Amino acid sequence: MLRSISDLDDIQYYGKKVLVRVDFNVTVSDGAVTEDYRIRSAIPTIEYLVKRGAKVILASHLGRPTLRDNNNSLAPVAIRLKEILNRKVDFVQDCIGTQVNSKIEKLDLGNILLLENLRYYAEEQNNDPEFSKSISSLADIYVNDAFSTSHRKHSSTYGAVRNFDIRLAGFSLKKEIEYLSMIRYNPRKPFTLVVGGSKIKDKIGALENLLPKADKLLVGGGAAYTFLKAKGFNIGNSLFDEEHFDWVKNALSSYGEKILLPVDHVVSSEENSYSTVTGDIPNGMSGFDIGIETSRIYSSEIGGNGFGTIFWNGPMGMFEVGQFANGTMNVARSMALAFWRGAMTLVGGGDTIAALKKSGVSESEVTHLSTGGGATLRFLAGDKMPGIEALEQVN
Ligand code: ADP
Ligand code: MG
DSSP states (O other), X not given: OOOBGGGSOGGGGTTOEEEXXXXXXXXXXXXXXXXXXXXXXXXXXXXXXXXXXXEEEEEOOOSOOSSOOGGGOSHHHHHXXXXXXXXXXXXXXXXXXXXXXXXXXXXXXXXXXXXXXXXXXXXXHHTOHHHHHHHHTXXXXXXXXXXXXXXXXXXXXXXXXXXXXXXXXXXXXXXXXXXXXXXXXXXXXXXXXXXXXXXXXXXHHHHXXXXXXXXXXXXXXXXXXXXXXXXXXXXXXSOOOGGGHXXXXXXXXXXXXXXXXXXXXXXXXXXXXXEEEESSBOTXXXXXXXXXXXXXXXXXXXXXXXXXXXXXXXXXXXXXSGGGOHHHHHHHHHHHHHHHHTOEEEEEOHHHXXXXXXHTOOGGGSSEEOSOSHHHXXXXXXXXXXXXXXXXXXX
16 A cells, blocks of 8 residues: 555654655756756655654655765756745755764754755765665665656665655645556557657557557557558668667557658758658658648647547657757647646656757646656556655555
């Protein structure tokens, strides 16, 4: 049984030290946080605990440091968190040890302490038992509100967790599980999948689970060309995934009638010029975006599904480059249209969320914006999620 923070009596939080594993792995540039969606996602959990008189200790990783370096410090996050909460947030330049312990001892009821980057210790990612013990000695109660790292077997998401008698899911984690379970087991029909991005490999597990339930799969981005090649089209120099070619062929033969592929493409050769072609992609050219006719078809499929569920992962093209962004921007706007018409819309993936931002569609025009990239796809694939399993009470 998975217990969440609202399942525990309020009184049990009063004066207790609560360690919350959050995912504050956000973009920091020139010492300031530039994208704070993940920080804002954790606010309901933090506020809930603060109001019940807990001493709130927040732990996170940031980036992939191999040693202590200032570029990966969580100090800028403390500043941003303070602004969002409009409360005092204390920061300590370590995540275990005497300095941390003395800060914790001084915490008052309802105070917040953010620890320094967990990954300054290699032991975190190695799930080292001693390090796990140090983490679990920091607090009385453990809360996981970091869905996006729950597919990892690290000390703070796994090793330390079972050392706590009371281990709970935070609001953000719970919401992710609820929405993604809905898609996985019981999506409101019609169910439209929109998949793009560059790597088919990452999406196969999720697609295997979701394709049988989906009514339509719209494929775009680099992933589309392997499908097109399997259908006999010439794809020029576009991305091709030899390793998963057989899987793609099988998917097409089992679910071909549900799968929509681009009919036209924005292509480019080495020389940096670009044009649109219909059907085959000439030799020497690569597809970098879906064409305007494909955009029209996909937009009407998405916007036309105003009753069911739409899940989108993966940009339709290399949207980071202006001339290849149109297809992705059109899909983003169509997702918003479907939301306004009443569809349940879910968007996941780091680059997909960045693309949504770029399109000007606001977060509130999406039913659920998943904080996870890899974790979201793993969950949908039905893979083990150590961070969630560790929360479950044995017996
Ligand atoms: P997410 O992070 O949302 O899961 P992915 O990482 O799967 O998305 O894919 C995003 C990347 O795919 C982007 O960097 C984008 O430039 C790239 N991409 C999309 N379409 C193409 C294409 N046709 N050719 C090359 N790269 C592409
Ligand atoms: Mg990505």
